[in-house]
Amino acid sequence: MAGLSALPGRDEERAALARAVDGLTGGRGTVLDLAADPGLGKTSLLHLLARLAADRGATVLRARAEGPDAKPYQVYRDAWGDDGHRPDTPGSPGDIPWDTGADRDLLRALRDRCADPAGTVLLLDDFHHCDPASARLTERLLGEPPPDRLLLVLAHRPRQAPPALLAALDGAKQAGAVVRIEPAPLTTAAVAALLPGTDLLPDAGAHRAERLRAASGGNPRILHLLLAAGPDPDHWPERSDAAAGPLLRAAAPLVAELDTLPSPVAEVLAAAAVLGEPFRLGDVARVAGEHTDRTADALAELARADLVRSLGPGGDLAFRHPVLGRLVHHRLNPGLRLTAHRRALALLEARGAPAAARARHAEQLLLGGGPAEGLPALALPVLVEGAAEVVVRSPATAARWLRTALESAPADAHDARTRIGLALDRCRALTAAGRLEEARALGHEILRTPGGLPEPLDVRALAVCVGVERLLGRYAEADAMARTVVDRLPRPLPAPLPAATADLVFDHGLVHAVRGTAAEVRALAHEAAAAAAASPGAEDGRTALRVLAAFCDSYAGDFALAAPEVERCGRLVDARPDTVAGRAPDVLALLGCAELYVERFTDAHRHLSRGLATASGGAHKHVAVNHLLGLSILDQWAGRLDLAQRHAREAERLGTEIGAPDVVGLAMAMRASALLWAAPRRRTAEVVALAEQGLRHTVPGTGWWAGSAVGLLAQARLVAGDPAACLRTLLEESGGEDLHLLQPAAHPSLFALMTTAALLCGDLATARRSARAADAAAERLGRLPFQQSQADRAAAAMAFADGDPARAAELALRAARVLRRLRMPVQYAWTVIAAAPVLAQAHGPAAALGPLDRALDAARACGALRLCEDGARVRAALTAGGPGGPPGSPGASVADPSDPAAPLSAREREVAELAADGLPSRRIAERLVLSPRTVDTHLGSIYRKLGVSSRSALARLLHGPGDPAGRDPIR
Numbered sequence: 001m002a003g004l005s006a007l008p009g010r011d012e013e014r015a016a017l018a019r020a021v022d023g024l025t026g027g028r029g030t031v032l033d034l035a036a037d038p039g040l041g042k043t044s045l046l047h048l049l050a051r052l053a054a055d056r057g058a059t060v061l062r063a064r065a066e067g068p069d070a071k072p073y074q075v076y077r078d079a080w081g082d083d084g085h086r087p088d089t090p091g092s093p094g095d096i097p098w099d100t101g102a103d104r105d106l107l108r109a110l111r112d113r114c115a116d117p118a119g120t121v122l123l124l125d126d127f128h129h130c131d132p133a134s135a136r137l138t139e140r141l142l143g144e145p146p147p148d149r150l151l152l153v154l155a156h157r158p159r160q161a162p163p164a165l166l167a168a169l170d171g172a173k174q175a176g177a178v179v180r181i182e183p184a185p186l187t188t189a190a191v192a193a194l195l196p197g198t199d200l201l202p203d204a205g206a207h208r209a210e211r212l213r214a215a216s217g218g219n220p221r222i223l224h225l226l227l228a229a230g231p232d233p234d235h236w237p238e239r240s241d242a243a244a245g246p247l248l249r250a251a252a253p254l255v256a257e258l259d260t261l262p263s264p265v266a267e268v269l270a271a272a273a274v275l276g277e278p279f280r281l282g283d284v285a286r287v288a289g290e291h292t293d294r295t296a297d298a299l300a301e302l303a304r305a306d307l308v309r310s311l312g313p314g315g316d317l318a319f320r321h322p323v324l325g326r327l328v329h330h331r332l333n334p335g336l337r338l339t340a341h342r343r344a345l346a347l348l349e350a351r352g353a354p355a356a357a358r359a360r361h362a363e364q365l366l367l368g369g370g371p372a373e374g375l376p377a378l379a380l381p382v383l384v385e386g387a388a389e390v391v392v393r394s395p396a397t398a399a400r401w402l403r404t405a406l407e408s409a410p411a412d413a414h415d416a417r418t419r420i421g422l423a424l425d426r427c428r429a430l431t432a433a434g435r436l437e438e439a440r441a442l443g444h445e446i447l448r449t450p451g452g453l454p455e456p457l458d459v460r461a462l463a464v465c466v467g468v469e470r471l472l473g474r475y476a477e478a479d480a481m482a483r484t485v486v487d488r489l490p491r492p493l494p495a496p497l498p499a500a501t502a503d504l505v506f507d508h509g510l511v512h513a514v515r516g517t518a519a520e521v522r523a524l525a526h527e528a529a530a531a532a533a534a535s536p537g538a539e540d541g542r543t544a545l546r547v548l549a550a551f552c553d554s555y556a557g558d559f560a561l562a563a564p565e566v567e568r569c570g571r572l573v574d575a576r577p578d579t580v581a582g583r584a585p586d587v588l589a590l591l592g593c594a595e596l597y598v599e600r601f602t603d604a605h606r607h608l609s610r611g612l613a614t615a616s617g618g619a620h621k622h623v624a625v626n627h628l629l630g631l632s633i634l635d636q637w638a639g640r641l642d643l644a645q646r647h648a649r650e651a652e653r654l655g656t657e658i659g660a661p662d663v664v665g666l667a668m669a670m671r672a673s674a675l676l677w678a679a680p681r682r683r684t685a686e687v688v689a690l691a692e693q694g695l696r697h698t699v700p701g702t703g704w705w706a707g708s709a710v711g712l713l714a715q716a717r718l719v720a721g722d723p724a725a726c727l728r729t730l731l732e733e734s735g736g737e738d739l740h741l742l743q744p745a746a747h748p749s750l751f752a753l754m755t756t757a758a759l760l761c762g763d764l765a766t767a768r769r770s771a772r773a774a775d776a777a778a779e780r781l782g783r784l785p786f787q788q789s790q791a792d793r794a795a796a797a798m799a800f801a802d803g804d805p806a807r808a809a810e811l812a813l814r815a816a817r818v819l820r821r822l823r824m825p826v827q828y829a830w831t832v833i834a835a836a837p838v839l840a841q842a843h844g845p846a847a848a849l850g851p852l853d854r855a856l857d858a859a860r861a862c863g864a865l866r867l868c869e870d871g872a873r874v875r876a877a878l879t880a881g882g883p884g885g886p887p888g889s890p891g892a893s894v895a896d897p898s899d900p901a902a903p904l905s906a907r908e909r910e911v912a913e914l915a916a917d918g919l920p921s922r923r924i925a926e927r928l929v930l931s932p933r934t935v936d937t938h939l940g941s942i943y944r945k946l947g948v949s950s951r952s953a954l955a956r957l958l959h960g961p962g963d964p965a966g967r968d969p970i971r
Contacts, residue, residue, distance in 0.1 A: 009190025010041065016181050017049045020151055024119035025056050029146035033169050033180040034155040038306065038320070039221025040183045042155040046123050049153060053121040058151075062123035065130040072133035073098050073106070075124050080113065103140050110141075114150040121151045128160040139168040142177065159306045185218025194223065207653065217321065225250050225323050251327050258328065261305070264290070267336075268298035269307065273328035274340040276360065278316035287343045338368040345382075359386025359401050366408045380405050384422065387429065392584070392614075395432030402426035420446060420457050427464045431471065434621060440468045456500040459485055463504035470511045471622040473660055479515075482508035486524065493527050496535035502528060502545060509548040510586060513555070514626075516707060516743065522552035543572045544587050551590040554597040557744030559782040563598045570595065570603050585615040585623040592630050597745040599784045601822070605634045621654045625663045628654070632670045636677075639825035639862030644674040662705035665697025669709040676716050677826050677864040682958065684720045685913050685927070691716040695733075707742040710734055714753055719830075719866075721909055723760035730754050737769065747777035748787040755794035759801050771798045785822055789815035793831060796838070805842040812838060813851065825858040826867070833859075833871045836878065845878040852878070904945060911938040912946075916955040 020030050036042050050060050063078035071077070077098055096109040114120045124130075130138070138154070146152060158166060172178040186194075192209035216223040228250035248255065261269065271288035272279045285295035299317065302308040311318050319325040329337070345361035362379035383405040387398035406422050409415060423446050430439035443465040446453070453461055462485050469478035485504055493501070505521075505528040512521045529545040547569045553562035573591055588611030595604035612627040628651035635644035648671035655663030672691035679687055691713040698706040710733040718726035730750065735741035739750055751774035758767035771794040778784075778791040792815040800808035812835030819828035832855035840848040852875055859867035904912060907928075914924045921935045928935070948954050 008193035009186045010045070010183065013045055013181055013183055014048065016179065017045065017052060020179065021049070021052045021056055021058070021121075024053070024058060024121065024149065024151045027119075027148050029114075029148050029150045030152070031142065031146050031172065031178045032151070032153040033173065033178050034153055034183075035158045035161075035169075035180060036183045037159070037219070038157055039219045040185070041220050042183065043125060044220075045181070045183065046125055046153065046155055049121065050123060053119070053151070057118035059116045059118070059120045060123065061120065062125065064125045065127050065134065067129045068131055070131045072131060073137060074131050075127065075134045076106075076110075076137065079122055079124065080110075103137050106137060107141055107144070111147045111150075114147040116149060119149045119151060121153070123153045123155070125155045127154045127156040127165075128158075128162075130162075130165075132162075135162050135165045139164060142168045142172040146177065157306060160304065186213060186216075186220060186223070187218070188213045191216075191218070191223060194220075219321070221254075222321050222323055225254075225327075229323070229326070247323075247327060248330060254324070254327065255331070257305075258307075258331070261302075264294065265298040265301050268295055269302055269328055270332055270336065271340055272299075272308065272317070272319070273325045273332070274337065274344055274361075277318040277322060277325060278311055280315050280317065283344075283347060284317075286347055287340050289343070334368060338365060341365055341368075345379075354389060355382055355385035356389040357386075358382045359390075362386075363401055363404050366404050380408060384425070387425065391425075391429050391432060395429045396435075399426055399429035399433055399435070402429060417454065417457065420449065420453065420461075424457070424460050424464055427468075431464070431468050436468055436472050436622075440465070440472065443468055456498050459498070459500035459504055463500060463507050466504065466507040466511065470507065470514070473662075475511055475515050478511045479508070482511065491527075493531040495531040495533075497528060497531035497541075499535075499541060502532050502535070502541040506541075506544050506548055506583070506586075509552070510590075513548075513551060513590060514705075516705070518552040518555040522549070522556060525549040525552050540576065540583070543569070543576060544583050546572065547587050547591045547594070551594040554594040555743060555745060557597075557747070557777070557781050559598055559745075559784060562594065563782065566591070566594045566598050566600065570600070570607070573607065585611045585620070585627070587611075588614065589623065589626040589630070592627065596630060596634065599786050599822075601634060601637070605631065605638075608634070621658050622660075625651045625654050625658075625660070625667075629663075629666060629670060632667075632674070636670070636674045637824045637827065639823075639858075639864070641674050641678040641826070641863050645671050645678070648674065661697045662699055665694045666705050666709050668694030668697060669712040670694075672716055673712045676719055677830075677866050680865045681869050682913060682917060685910050688713075688716050688720050688722075689927070707734070708746075711742065711746060711750055711753075714750070714757075718753055718757050723757040726753060726757040727761055727763070727766070730757070737766070738773070744777070745781065748774045748781065749790040751777060752790040752794040752797075756797050759797055764801065767801065768798060771795055785818045786824070789818040789827075789831075792818075796835065800838050805838050809835060809839040809842040816851070816855075820858075825862045826864050829855040829859040829864060829867045829871070831855075833867060833874055836871075836874050840878050848878055849875065904942060908938050908942050908945075911935055912942045912954060912958065915939060915942075915951050916958045918951070918955070 017032075020032055023030055034042050034045060046062070050062065053060050061079040063075045065075040080096060096113070097105055101109070127134075127138075141152070154169070156165075169178055169180075173180055188206065188210045191213045192206060195209060195212070212223060212226060216226055225247060229247040258266070258269075268284060268288050268290065271284045271290075275283055275287055281296055281299060282292065284299065285292045288295060290298075299308060303310070306320055307324065308317050309320055310316075319328075332340070341361040341364040345358055345365065348358045348361070359382050362382040366379050366383070383401045387401045387405075391398040402422055402425055406419065406426065409419055409422065411419070423442060427439050427442045427446065430436075430442065443461065446461045447465065452458065462481055466478045466482045469475075469481065482504060485501075486508055489501065505524060509518070509521045509525050512518050525545065525548045529542070529549045532542040532545050535542065546565070550562055550565040550569050553559075554566060569591055573587060588607045592604045592608035592611060595601070595607065608627045608630045612624055612631070615623045615627070628647045632644045632647040632651065635641075635647060648667045652664050652667035652671065655661070655667055669691050672687050672694060675683070675687045675690070691709075695706070695709045695713050698709050710729060714726045714729040717723075717729060730739065730753065731737065733741070734750070737754075739747055739754075742750060751770045754770040755767045755774060758764070758770060771791075774791040774794040778788045781787050792811045796808045796811035796815070799805075799811060812831060816828055816831045816835065819831055832851050836848040836852045836855075839851065852871060856868060856871040856875070859871060910928060911924060914927060915921075919927070921932045921939070924930070924935045925932045942954065943949060946954065946957060948957055
């Protein structure tokens with residue numbers, strides 16, 4: 001494995017070895033107990049120690065124990081030589097009396113030969129295999145002080161070492177005579193260091209490293225085997241045997257260990273590999289065709305060899321690691337493998353085991369091509385039923401089983417419908433496994449069936465293909481395919497609704513949900529949900545269609561209809577298992593978003609989290625992004641700013657992996673939105689640039705992806721003190737003053753942004769229209785608390801502009817109380833900080849300080865550094881007798897005395913922030929797409945307006961005397 005010689009993650013062990021060598025050269029002998037499970041790197045550490053000692057001039061002797069049946073003192077003999085006088089070993093002449101001397105004489109002779117002034121290093125590997133005489137000699141040696149110039153290293157597996165030796169090592173360690181080194185499993189960072197190319201995509205590399213660490217248990221040898229076998233479940237081979245060659249080559253040392261097993265023991269191990277984990281004594285005996293007593297003896301020997309381990313008092317057993325079972329299975333003789341799988345299948349059938357447990361044996365029998373008559377007829381139903389059971393949690397396995405079923409099914413015309421049905425099931429499994437291009441090719445091949453597809457297979461095939469096209473981001477193609485059926489459906493829809501039609505309507509609805517055009521399928525969703533209500537035995541389908549209809553209502557802002565239905569759908573989904581006909585992630589995403597719109601925030605978080613956990617297989621990347629983006633919004637509103645950024649980062653990573661620019665763009669905008677509050681004010685320009693980059697990634701006209709990014713960028717620009725850019729963003733990117741291109745459910749908050757931005761730009765007419773529009777939108781939405789609070793913010797800003805600070809303060813505080821009750825600390829703190837100058841003007845500074853201090857407490861509790869800075873400046877201004885108010889507040893003016901940069905224009909503020917951060921004029925010009933001369937002109941104006949004469953003075957004014965200019969870039 002690349003980089004293994006560097007021993008990443010072994011800093012502590014390397015340091016301990018170095019200390020031992022240092023002690024040896026200083027004349028201090030030591031015994032090192034190097035104890036670890038197989039594969040954790042004991043031998044690599046021995047190699048390192050040998051190099052360290054040789055570099056110091058020490059004599060290095062090494063040997064490997066060969067087993068309890070070796071001749072007495074075998075490992076010591078091999079290290080020193082049978083005559084005890086190796087040519088390369090300085091020391092007094094004379095043979096070591098291996099065959100005639102007592103242990104005491106042997107120890108004396110060994111001490112005499114440790115006369116090298118630079119010391120002697122004795123490395124004994126696999127010491128758990130030592131013969132009884134070597135073990136006894138070592139126990140005596142541990143009971144005495146080690147020779148002054150001897151470094152003895154015992155590398156062993158504690159599970160296999162003789163108990164008496166372990167006791168002697170523990171006793172010597174307690175007495176301080178032994179230093180124990182126990183290599184721990186590798187960390188995720190150490191695994192990442194072993195993987196090539198992880199520095200190119202750090203987020204993706206860290207994600208893969210964590211998955212490999214978990215799969216390997218942090219064991220370097222197992223990690224090596226997994227990499228050889230192709231461990232990524234998103235690209236798992238169609239059949240596990242495809243990885244047999246690379247796996248066997250990488251596992252050569254382990255294969256050699258298996259080859260030492262006696263034949264009866266190896267056969268029992270093979271039976272266990274056929275059964276799969278976990279396995280039990282009785283089952284292994286039946287599959288191996290052995291008597292139970294003999295099987296028990298063999299399993300005991302396998303346990304002593306640490307190839308098999310007990311899982312607890314229940315009697316279940318497992319391999320040391322699952323990859324060991326795969327390795328054993330790969331090496332089985334084909335004939336013996338078929339016999340064992342036939343026995344295992346018969347055993348499980350007699351027991352009435354689930355089809356998923358039986359399917360792996362049926363698969364092997366069909367792949368083996370055994371001559372048994374009637375085998376396909378017996379095994380095919382097992383494979384098909386098993387695939388249906390595992391498709392949600394392991395779609396790649398389901399796809400593999402269905403391929404085997406298709407290859408084994410009769411090809412005559414009588415079974416054509418069966419074969420097409422199997423192919424469609426496999427297409428869905430491939431889709432869930434994330435193998436979208438393969439699924440698309442198979443789906444289109446099915447659609448091209450000569451003579452056309454019979455009903456209802458034609459509708460099923462189109463539904464499958466629509467789902468694939470949607471996940472590939474080909475929304476126009478998906479919509480066109482769905483309409484070939486939707487436009488010719490009988491109206492009203494038949495009741496009960498055929499399952500294939502229900503699937504197609506749901507997939508059609510998902511296309512429009514992600515495109516932001518849910519209004520186009522709203523009526524169809526309601527009609528389909530009503531028709532499905534009369535469908536017996538299709539509860540999952542009915543639930544999915546009801547959730548789709550409720551989502552369409554909530555997206556349209558028809559909350560009077562949506563709110564009670566969303567609540568009912570939540571109860572329905574909570575009562576269902578995670579399967580929901582394999583649609584659980586999609587259903588939970590729609591439900592969570594609908595709950596977010598109708599302000600059932602706790603339910604939304606619960607269902608989105610459940611959907612994220614339910615998404616499995618390769619397609620989880622395409623599905624999980626919706627849950628991650630929804631969770632990022634909810635976490636930000638709840639003040640969990642770090643978690644909001646992590647969810648946005650993960651969505652950005654997945655969006656990059658699946659090639660979805662809309663996902664990447666919206667994730668960037670959401671990360672910028674969280675950073676807007678979490679980062680200090682000096683980072684403003686970078687945060688806004690990140691939000692701008694996010695909007696550029698989204699594709700115009702792609703619905704809520706771009707629409708949501710527009711709203712987030714507009715807010716960032718307003719909070720950053722650029723109301724003109726905020727207003728321009730909203731008007732140019734949303735279809736005009738009515739914001740008709742943006743989702744209606746967000747209209748109150750967007751109109752509130754527009755109101756404040758227009759006021760700060762001096763556009764009273766636009767501000768007044770926007771404030772009225774915010775209130776009207778809140779009324780259309782049923783005056784839900786959050787949306788009403790945003791309308792109240794807009795009304796407060798207009799009241800202040802109209803010269804009624806008392807009314808403005810009343811409305812702003814009413815909005816703040818609602819936000820606090822909703823547990824939205826960031827929005828609450830922002831509202832109060834913005835309203836504090838208004839409240840001071842209406843009722844005096846003392847009346848503003850109490851609410852302001854509570855808002856600052858809320859901001860500090862959730863790490864909203866910007867709000868802490870803004871609040872502190874407002875408080876300082878109020879106590880000094882000024883009105884104050886950060887940019888974007890109802891009481892803010894163009895010249896804001898609480899903001900040192902208030903006299904500056906929006907462009908000058910950007911230049912000033914970057915200059916205060918230490919960027920030279922050339923870098924500022926590149927960042928802001930200006931010429932260096934224009935930057936210098938802006939700096940001259942900034943210096944005059946702020947009364948400073950240098951960049952350092954500017955930095956002190958904007959950031960404070962103790963604020964460092966350097967910073968980490970926002971990634």
